[in-house]
Amino acid sequence: MSTTYGEISLHFSDDCIYDEDKLIAALNKFQWTRDGDAWHMDQYGNIQYGSCKLIHPTLYADMIVTAILDRDGGEVEIPYDELTSEDIGDIVDYVLEDYDLGNMVKLISPAIEQGSIELICRYSNPKLELNGLEGLKIFSEARGEIRQVRIGGKLASEPSLECYP
Secondary structure, eight states: OOOOEEEEEEEEOTTOEEOHHHHHHHHTTEEOSSSOOOEEEOTTSOEEESOSSEESOOSSOEEEEEEEEEETTEEEEEEGGGOOTTTGGGEEEEEEEOOOHHHHHHHHGGGEEESEEEEEEEEEEGGGTEEEEEEEEEETTSOEEEEEEEESSTTOEEEEEEEEO
């Protein structure tokens, strides 16, 4: 099986006003890769996701509903919104809800007071000769759009666009 690697970056419109903590918390309600990374503030004050080489990155992210923790040799499920910083090290898995642009917009847009944010995901899989680009734009007025294009190989596709609402 071949692995797809890539990166996800976050950009802001010139007029964007947002709540940093709320935005990071909202973005972390979704599983953007298979390697368990999270959005965080870097040493320069920028919001970034994980490392520079992500495994299977996507903007068509599933929502994390529940975390499964290892507690005293048994598994315990805790709703994602109720996790504490002490719980993070005990997480062994997640219960996910399938990707839904409407859910993303509803959860992320309240952190944006004005303007918009845009996430860009670039990925490639040399074995499949595949390169891809995804763009997710979320506006303060609870609108969103996601675009995708795949180039090369058998998984190549025409550009796609999905909008909410």
